[in-house]
Amino acid sequence: MKEPLFTIENLSQVFDNRLVLNIPRLSFEEKKIHAITGPNGSGKTTLCNILGLLLKPTTGKIWYQGEMVYENGGLPERLRKKITMVHQSPFLFHTTVGKNLAYGLKVRNYPRSQRNQKVEAFLKLMGIEHLRHQQGTRLSGGETQRVAVARALAIDPEVLILDEFTANVDRNYVKNIEGVIQDVFRQKNITIFLVTHDENQACRIAHTVTHLIDGELQDHSYITH
Amino acid sequence: MDFILEGLRQALNLIVSLDQEVLGIAFLSLWVSTSATIFASFIGVPLGFVIGTTQFPGKHMTITFFNTLLSFPTVVVGLLVFAFISRQGPLGFLGILFSPTAMIIGQFILAIPIITALTIAAVQGVDRRVRLTALTLGANRMQTSITVLNEARFALMAAIIAGFGRIVGEVGAAIMLGGNIRNYTRTITTAIALETSKGEFGFAIALGIILMIVSFAVNILFRYFQQRGT
Numbered sequence: 001m002k003e004p005l006f007t008i009e010n011l012s013q014v015f016d017n018r019l020v021l022n023i024p025r026l027s028f029e030e031k032k033i034h035a036i037t038g039p040n041g042s043g044k045t046t047l048c049n050i051l052g053l054l055l056k057p058t059t060g061k062i063w064y065q066g067e068m069v070y071e072n073g074g075l076p077e078r079l080r081k082k083i084t085m086v087h088q089s090p091f092l093f094h095t096t097v098g099k100n101l102a103y104g105l106k107v108r109n110y111p112r113s114q115r116n117q118k119v120e121a122f123l124k125l126m127g128i129e130h131l132r133h134q135q136g137t138r139l140s141g142g143e144t145q146r147v148a149v150a151r152a153l154a155i156d157p158e159v160l161i162l163d164e165f166t167a168n169v170d171r172n173y174v175k176n177i178e179g180v181i182q183d184v185f186r187q188k189n190i191t192i193f194l195v196t197h198d199e200n201q202a203c204r205i206a207h208t209v210t211h212l213i214d215g216e217l218q219d220h221s222y223i224t225h
Numbered sequence: 226m227d228f229i230l231e232g233l234r235q236a237l238n239l240i241v242s243l244d245q246e247v248l249g250i251a252f253l254s255l256w257v258s259t260s261a262t263i264f265a266s267f268i269g270v271p272l273g274f275v276i277g278t279t280q281f282p283g284k285h286m287t288i289t290f291f292n293t294l295l296s297f298p299t300v301v302v303g304l305l306v307f308a309f310i311s312r313q314g315p316l317g318f319l320g321i322l323f324s325p326t327a328m329i330i331g332q333f334i335l336a337i338p339i340i341t342a343l344t345i346a347a348v349q350g351v352d353r354r355v356r357l358t359a360l361t362l363g364a365n366r367m368q369t370s371i372t373v374l375n376e377a378r379f380a381l382m383a384a385i386i387a388g389f390g391r392i393v394g395e396v397g398a399a400i401m402l403g404g405n406i407r408n409y410t411r412t413i414t415t416a417i418a419l420e421t422s423k424g425e426f427g428f429a430i431a432l433g434i435i436l437m438i439v440s441f442a443v444n445i446l447f448r449y450f451q452q453r454g455t
Contacts (some may be wrong), residue, residue, distance in 0.1 A: 052361060054357055054360060054361065077365055077366070080360060080361070080363055081363040083361075084361050084362060084363070085361040086361075087354065087357070087358075089354070090354075090358070091352055091354035091355060091357075091358045093355070093358070093372070093375075093376065094376055103359075103362055103364075103372075104362035104363055107359075107362065107363050107364045107365070107368045108363060151362065152361070152362070155362060155363060
């Protein structure tokens with residue numbers, strides 16, 4: 001049987017002596033859309049930061065495709081090249097949108113011509129070609145979100161984590177961006193984690209829903225579409 | 226009052242006629258201070274970055290130490306360097322006392338605290354999402370650090386310019402370590418001190434005007450980079 005993408009065991013996260021996440025056991029299959037839902041303060045973003053390897057949990061073990069993540073020093077850095085995350089309030093570097101998209105490709109030493117091609121393709125995919133030469137810091141919330149998603153997709157990740165990815169997006173554009181996520185999933189065959197308040201959105205596009213309340217796992221179930 | 230007006234008239238004549246001695250002194254001042262600023266930046270920027278971005282015991286004390294050094298008297302720095310490079314000092318064999326090299330060393334020591342302290346403030350002011358974003362896009366530790374520095378670039382330029390501003394107008398270390406030797410170690414500030422004591426107001430005012438122009442230009446640049454950084 002194939003190893004799950006992520007397996008978590010006895011995971012806990014403590015901030016300032018407060019237990020914010022406590023998950024005895026949980027696993028996520030690869031090449032699925034997983035939604036993580038729950039009210040504010042339920043530990044959704046903390047779980048995402050742990051899955052995105054931005055935060056080492058206080059206790060517990062994590063396996064990525066059967067490899068224990070924090071067993072050897074260099075592994076998190078190597079895995080981080082495969083996992084990317086778009087935060088709720090994404091940050092765009094103080095440069096043009098085009099250079100923001102090229103960043104992840106540059107740190108992977110892609111040649112300039114290939115970088116330009118990919119930047120163009122992903123700007124087009126998100127419908128933001130017209131923003132290419134604009135300063136990233138001068139965009140609206142919705143535009144920033146779209147650029148951040150394009151920037152994350154440009155690096156061809158195995159895992160894409162989207163934290164409240166439609167929170168700052170115009171309501172009319174939510175369906176559109178959900179469609180883009182589903183298209184990307186179909187075309188690229190990657191694993192996507194969605195953090196959302198919106199249970200309807202989770203049911204619309206995800207294959208599994210993981211529900212957290214006060215840092216505790218309440219439910220982890222499959223959705224039948 | 227007349228002697229001041231006469232001094233101003235002489236000063237303008239010296240500047241307009243591009244007097245070789247005035248130009249030579251101005252050039253030496255700029256060269257010494259620019260060299261010291263460049264060397265101090267190579268130490269102060271990485272040092273400030275490490276202090277500003279890492280957690281270690283005594284971090285607050287270290288930052289307070291550098292902030293205290295900002296007001297370190299220039300003559301004390303001159304005295305310390307003098308003690309090391311004078312003939313009887315441990316580095317006396319180098320024979321660099323009363324040379325531009327000695328002045329660069331003194332100004333280098335004066336510039337390090339201001340560049341370090343302002344670099345610490347600059348990197349601490351960078352949005353914490355910069356580091357997280359770089360990491361999520363696959364940057365390694367070195368690439369992440371470079372990205373943080375790049376985001377702080379305007380504040381870093383302001384830090385370096387502030388370092389230059391502090392040393393180009395200082396007189397204590399320059400006179401103690403350079404000796405104010407004509408056509409060799411005479412800088413704008415040391416020449417102003419000497420010429421004023423000789424009663425050569427015209428010459429002193431001409432140099433004063435040049436120093437003011439340099440300071441003005443430095444401040445305009447400082448404000449420009451500070452504003453770009455906010």
